[in-house]
Amino acid sequence: MVCSVTDASINETSRPVVDPSACFLWIMAAGTIACASLLQGPNSGTNYRQDKPIIEITAKRAVLLLVVASLFLILRFYFMSSWITWLLIVTFCISGSEGMHFCLVTIISRIFKDCRNNTVQLPLYGEVLTLSLGVVPFCTVFAILWAAYRHSSFAWIGQDILGICTMINTLQTERLPNIRVASVLLSAAFVYDIFWVFISPLVFHESVMIAVSAFFTFTFTSRLTISYALVIHINLCNRFSS
16 A cells, blocks of 8 residues: 555644744743842842842853753763652752742732731741741642642642742842853853753763753753843843942
């Protein structure tokens, strides 16, 4: 039986001109940076916000960041054990709950301004906002529930929320001073992706990024999205600081 070209073309999967997932990824990344820019500043709604140290990313720090990421990727590649996976899960839950705590306290404090003046004295910690103390259980339970149901079909919603909150909290303390440093960071990230996806099989006999992607996946599309989001963040920071 001979299959014609017409029969073969019918079996081909039709791909849309515009990938909806890529559009959603772009909107989510741009929205994350926009929220981080709106939540920053001295009027963030928390009494301890001004004491947070601001880390200015330099070109050397940007390159070092990708070097550390590469070393961590190699560690994950050679030691794909359960304890490494649980270490990553616990670290992600801690950073995600901390970021969610910052976002919730900031938003609620801006809506209900009286919450900024209600404080409580804790032993060995000092004075904290009552609102901040009340939000901690919710953030902790949310992270624990995600870890418990992370294999469910709806777990990606909680993972995205924790990840977005982590990025918003990170952008409160780490700043890109200019476009030159941003270009160095994004160029190094581009080389990072290309090497570990396409060139690493020549050294490790397997694509390291693809092998590790069972836990984290960074694609070229996401890198383009992050690059555009970083430019937006730099422009908004310069506008608010002027």
